[in-house]
Every structure is written in C-alpha cells, then in structure tokens.
Amino acid sequence: MKKRLLSVLLCSAMVAAMAVGCGGGSSDSGSSDEGGSDSGSSDVITIGFSQVGAESDWRTANSESMQDTFSEENGYNLIFDDAQQKQENQITAIRNFINQEVDYILLAPVTETGWDTVLQEAYDADIPVIIVDRMVEVSNDDLYTTWIGTDSLLEGRKAAEWLNAYATAKGWAPEDLHIVDIQGTIGSTAQIGRTQGLEEGVEKYGWDLLAQQTGEFTQAKGQEVMESLLKQYDNINVVYCENDNEAFGAIDAIEAAGKTVGTDIEAGEILVISFDTTNAGLTDVLNGKIVCDVECNPLHGPRAEALIQALENGEEVEKLNYVDEEIFAFDNTVESVTAVNSLDEEGEYAVTPITQEIIDGRAY
Numbered sequence: 001m002k003k004r005l006l007s008v009l010l011c012s013a014m015v016a017a018m019a020v021g022c023g024g025g026s027s028d029s030g031s032s033d034e035g036g037s038d039s040g041s042s043d044v045i046t047i048g049f050s051q052v053g054a055e056s057d058w059r060t061a062n063s064e065s066m067q068d069t070f071s072e073e074n075g076y077n078l079i080f081d082d083a084q085q086k087q088e089n090q091i092t093a094i095r096n097f098i099n100q101e102v103d104y105i106l107l108a109p110v111t112e113t114g115w116d117t118v119l120q121e122a123y124d125a126d127i128p129v130i131i132v133d134r135m136v137e138v139s140n141d142d143l144y145t146t147w148i149g150t151d152s153l154l155e156g157r158k159a160a161e162w163l164n165a166y167a168t169a170k171g172w173a174p175e176d177l178h179i180v181d182i183q184g185t186i187g188s189t190a191q192i193g194r195t196q197g198l199e200e201g202v203e204k205y206g207w208d209l210l211a212q213q214t215g216e217f218t219q220a221k222g223q224e225v226m227e228s229l230l231k232q233y234d235n236i237n238v239v240y241c242e243n244d245n246e247a248f249g250a251i252d253a254i255e256a257a258g259k260t261v262g263t264d265i266e267a268g269e270i271l272v273i274s275f276d277t278t279n280a281g282l283t284d285v286l287n288g289k290i291v292c293d294v295e296c297n298p299l300h301g302p303r304a305e306a307l308i309q310a311l312e313n314g315e316e317v318e319k320l321n322y323v324d325e326e327i328f329a330f331d332n333t334v335e336s337v338t339a340v341n342s343l344d345e346e347g348e349y350a351v352t353p354i355t356q357e358i359i360d361g362r363a364y
C-alpha cells in the first residue's frame, strides 16, 4: 500500500526517464504489486477528515467548506467523521482511515495533546496528515505534513489591544474593568491562544479579571456559565467570550437576568467581546450586542485542497500556514490595533465598523 504521493512521484520519474505515460492505462504493471485502496485507473483522491464536532456556527461553516471542496465533482472521495468533541472518537476515526488506506488524512484536532501514538501509526502507513484549524503538540513534527489554520494567540492579542484602546478612549480606568472570560474547549489551540491574549492584557494593563470558566465553545454552555457568573459577581462589566456561540448564550443569560449588553458600562451595561465573526455574530455586532468581534476564518476547504494539490505535484509545502484575518466592531472608536503574532512579528490591524453591506458580502 504505497501512498498516492509516492506513486505520483514515481510516475513523474518514470515519465522523465522513459517518456511513457503513467496512471492513464487500466493495466499499469508498474503499480500492480500492492494495489492501493481506490487506485485502478481513477484519479480520485480519497480523504479521511476527522472533524471535531458541530459545536458552533464556525464549525458548521468549516465542515461545509471541506465538504464543498472535497466533492465527487472535484475528484475526491471524502470520508467525513464527526467526533462529537471527543478525542477518543477522533483516534478511532484516524485508525479507520488508516485501515481504509486513504490517500490523505485531514485532522481538525479537538485539543493539542494526545496525538503521538495515532499520528505515528499514520506515519508508519505512509499516509500524509494535514492538520486543519487547531494545532497539535507532538514529540516529532514529522508526524504531520503540514498545518493550515488561524493564529489564535494573535486573535486574543487583537481583542485585548482593542479593549485597552476602547477603554482609554472612553476614559475608563483599567481597574474598573471587571472581566469574566468564558473560555473555549480547554486545551484547544483556540482556547489557549485567546485566553493567553486576554491574560497578557490583564498583566499589561491591570484589568480586574474576575473569573475564567469554559463554555466549551457552545451556546448552551456559554449561557449556563454566564448565568452562574452573574450570580457570583454583581460587578461584571466585560464578558470576553472565546467564540460567537458562547457570546449568544452569554447575551441570553445577561438579558434574562434583567441586564443590558452594550457599550455604556458606566450605566450598568455589559460589554461583550467575541471571536469568529460568523454571520449571526456580526449581526449582533451590527445591533450593538457584541461590541468587538475578532475574525476567525473557517473556510479551510480550498486552502487544504491547495496544499494537497501541491503535494500531489511533488512540491514542498510550508509546515505552518496562517490565515489572514480581520477585526470588526460596533463603532469606530478604535481605528486600529497593534499586536504581535505567533511568529513574533508586530503588525497593525484595522478595526472595521460593521455594516449590513459587509455582512451581506461575506461568504459565511
């Protein structure tokens, strides 16, 4: 069971050496010995994709992007597995993909750690693994071929710098910002980076961070956590939600408690910050319920495909592929923020006041 990439490379070498075609004929003797899964004469690329789950609007958009890209019409056979936010399900899915001798494994890992064993198995089976969205922390980086995703730490830093600039413009003293952090799935890259961005802001600017609790990136848990935080603390004026769905739940909890979300914290309003910029998230920015939403782009299908096509062509690909992302806000108080990304590069990022036209023009 030679992996597809290798046979493509061998084919190119044979073409160069003997000027004969490769893979087009139905009785290609050169590769008849081991008979790959779906080889034959077809050019179909079989991909096993282990998706985290369906916990958020972002995730749904991400799954759709992958399914639209790796379609039959586009020449792919996609085996899609929804792990329901459980790592053990992802490990089982990867083992099934290996047994099925897929050409590539795509993995959107729920958390960063715990992948060494199963990725070693994929490696031993010569199946390239492409990590999408969140990252993996493995003892040997050779265990995956490449990664495509978001810079969550940069996202967190953008949000923190926005909050500092907003508070400064409004004349709010740092110690008067009483923040709760509704975290994402603990141990996921998105949680680790966004939490760190906030914590750095707390350290740098002296905000009052009241509590940190996971909302598991879901609306239901976001609401539950916010309900209990509102009972514990009567002075919360900033909620830092690590994704839009948690923000939707938190807003429901705040409103159910008879409070209002918005920008006037001196009048008792609670200011909501979020991540993802999903359609519903940006709609809440437009109506002032979320004041700042940091973009996290879920449309990884075409990006993953470009990497696979490069590998098919025998090209080298970058190990880490970060996606560029924006910042949207309810108003124009803050025009831009300066933040350092995960590669230690400082950049200035514009903050775009949201409009209905912008929302209508977006792909997700």
Ligand code: GYE
Residues within 6 Å of the ligand: 055, 056, 057, 058, 059, 133, 134, 150, 188, 190, 217, 242, 243, 244, 245, 275, 276, 296
């Ligand atoms: O922000 C959240 C999703 O890993 C970047 O996971 C992703 C995050 C995204 O559930 O909505």
